[in-house]
Amino acid sequence: MADLTFYTNPMSRGRIVRWMLEETGADYDTVFVRYGPGMQTADYKAINPMMKVPAIVHKGKTVTECAAICAYLADAFPEAGLAPTPDERADYYRWMFFAAGPWEQASTNKSMGFEVPPDKSGMAGYGDFDRTLSTLVGAVTAHPYVCGERFNAADVYVGSHIAWGMQFGSIPPTPALQEYVGRLMARPAYTRGTEKDDAAIAEYGPPMPAG
Numbered sequence: 232m233a234d235l236t237f238y239t240n241p242m243s244r245g246r247i248v249r250w251m252l253e254e255t256g257a258d259y260d261t262v263f264v265r266y267g268p269g270m271q272t273a274d275y276k277a278i279n280p281m282m283k284v285p286a287i288v289h290k291g292k293t294v295t296e297c298a299a300i301c302a303y304l305a306d307a308f309p310e311a312g313l314a315p316t317p318d319e320r321a322d323y324y325r326w327m328f329f330a331a332g333p334w335e336q337a338s339t340n341k342s343m344g345f346e347v348p349p350d351k352s353g354m355a356g357y358g359d360f361d362r363t364l365s366t367l368v369g370a371v372t373a374h375p376y377v378c379g380e381r382f383n384a385a386d387v388y389v390g391s392h393i394a395w396g397m398q399f400g401s402i403p404p405t406p407a408l409q410e411y412v413g414r415l416m417a418r419p420a421y422t423r424g425t426e427k428d429d430a431a432i433a434e435y436g437p438p439m440p441a442g
């Protein structure tokens with residue numbers, strides 16, 4: 232048994248963490264948690280009181296939130312080279328937090344039909360959807376990777392948002408974004424992660440029924 236346990240559902244944001252885990256090369260156990268009552272058990276609530284996936288428990292410590300998990304794993308497995316170099320750190324923190332905060336909120340609100348009234352955009356952390364989108368797109372198209380010339384954990388997290396946004400229609404698939412996502416999807420760890428989660432879906436059947 233590994234000292235790293237990954238709690239996920241294969242049809243969830245857990246796919247981001249799965250990819251990150253595969254990038255680290257770490258040995259880990261996977262626990263699939265079903266939607267609904269499966270996430271509301273006392274045991275799982277003790278791991279994540281939000282009753283959401285993903286979560287990891289590493290050496291007795293729990294980490295939730297995809298962005299935090301990606302950053303944590305990059306630090307915990309430095310030999311994988313996924314943590315930022317000193318020169319990359321400014322972009323790394325900036326765009327990880329931007330994607331987890333303003334972009335997550337803007338894209339969720341958009342998909343649910345919530346709009347910030349124009350006279351209230353100064354009070355919304357993301358301002359408005361279009362500004363948030365163009366800022367995010369600018370960040371990932373300025374260089375081959377989020378922090379410059381080198382792939383790191385920020386690409387796992389930010390790049391997953393870009394790929395999902397293009398897939399679900401909230402991000403226009405420009406050639407520059409398609410090239411960026413193509414570089415990410417060509418990574419063997421991305422393929423391994425996708426295959427593992429798709430195999431779990433095939434085994435359990437979508438959408439992993441409750442209970």
Ligand SMILES: N[C@@H](CCC(=O)N[C@@H](CS)C(=O)NCC(=O)O)C(=O)O
Pocket residue numbers: 242243244245266267270282283284285295296297298
């Ligand atoms: N902010 C969290 C979001 C986690 C989240 O919303 N997970 C969804 C699946 S993608 C979930 O577990 N939903 C089940 C529920 O809320 O009942 C993160 O980044 O990890």
